[in-house]
Amino acid sequence: DQQVKQNSPSLSVQEGRISILNCDYTNSMFDYFLWYKKYPAEGPTFLISISSIKDKNEDGRFTVFLNKSAKHLSLHIVPSQPGDSAVYFCAASVPSGGSYIPTFGRGTSLIVHP
Amino acid sequence: DVKVTQSSRYLVKRTGEKVFLECVQDMDHENMFWYRQDPGLGLRLIYFSYDVKMKEKGDIPEGYSVSREKKERFSLILESASTNQTSMYLCATGGWDNEQFFGPGTRLTVL
Structure with missing residues (x-):
């Protein structure tokens, strides 16, 4: 049984708009x-993290929100850029x-359209 | 910069062959991990090690073994490769915090 779920296999967003990726545990x-963010034929790279004692962490265009009561976290990318197109792992x-x-x-899998 | 290297980017083997995948890191990290990535299944942990000669099973250890004789090197061994072990294999390393650093991956095809 999955302990960490990303229920959307893919997401398509217009450049400049907000991308919201969700994760439940x-x-x-x-x-x-x-x-983590992963481009094809490369290993994943760390993007951003959050401790359970916090509910928000921000790093430039990337913000992660944690809702412990709902066991839910989300990654917001604002504004989205075509270079953000990749697979995102929670x-x-x-x-x-x-x-x-x-x-x-x-x-x-996030696709950001120009 | 942490560097994690894997011995091969692409590998083709035959069913029943013994396969060695090697991973080397240059940052003196204690922890090393082997994952496989399959479409729709994400990253699944095969084995990890938090010290030389120490190993722990992950979620899917069946059909695999590992070796860690030196701190910087962590090897994944497929004793008798099977077609269902065709996958992308990713090595990762990490210190005592949470962030992991991944190698570029080895795409293994078993025919």
Whole structure:
């Protein structure tokens, strides 16, 4: 059973508009959440993260919102650019043996049209 | 800059062959991970290691083994490759915080 769900396999947005990517989780023990971006034929790269003690984290055009009561987080990209077209993975982690082991969602493919 | 390298970008093997995928990192990170990525299934953790000679099973370890003899190197081994192991394999490394750094991936095809 999926503990981290990205229910939209794909999203299409016009350049300059807002992109909103959603992620739901079921395990209340998750205490850290991350977003990764992946271009074809490359490994994922870290984008932004948020701790469970916060409800918002912002980095330039990227903002992540966390709603713990709803077990939901979202990534907002404003304004969207064609270079943002990629697959976005949501990840949630719990501490394990002193490290953090992430569980990834299945990804959302974002296409930003010029 | 963290650099994570994987031994091959593309690999074609035959069913039953033993396959070695190697990953090397240059940032002295304790933790190393092997994932496979399949369309519609996201990233699934195969094995991870948080110290030399230490290994832990991930979500899908069946058919795989790993080796970590040196801190910078983490190898994934397919003892007898099967067609259902055709996939993109991604190595990642990380310190004691949460962020992971990924290699470029190895696209493995098993015929």
